[in-house]
Amino acid sequence: MKYVRAMLSVPLVVAVASTAACTYKPRTDPPNTGPGSVKVARQYLEGRWTLVSFAIYPPNAAPVQVKGTGTLVYDDFGNLQMDLNVDEASAALMQKAGIPIDKGRVSTSGRTVVDMQGRTLTYVLDGQAAVGGAAGPLAMSRPRHWERDGNTLTLTTKDEKGQPLSVGKWQKQ
8 A cells, every 4th residue: 555655646746846847937038129020110110101103913904003192101009090092093993903992092090910021011900800801902811011122111912822913102201
């Protein structure tokens, strides 16, 4: 019987010792705020941008050069406000390409999720699901691939094969 008790107590001692070794230790290192961090990306994108050009590349159709004006505002928390006003002809072509537009205007607000490795932004718009929904060139399920060259920001959506569906160029004000 003593042998059985001794055999049963060994796993208990090991379990107690293991539990004691797995104590919580708070993280004391500072958050990553250097190059390549989300904080730096937000600072890089932060500000007020004015639309320079916007093109849509519908499948099996000629590219559409949208004529209009627009502003894009990113704040230091990744919040987004975008307003785009286009002429009647551009609005008709945008609708045909699957972009919902109301009286020549697209206006959205929400926040952005930044992926530094993929250099993409994903929009989470107020009142809209982050996934699903419309499948057009500007669908929320499509990440925006971003490049910044000086004061020019280029946002590109791509199809499943990596081909551009839309390219917007914005100038920092």
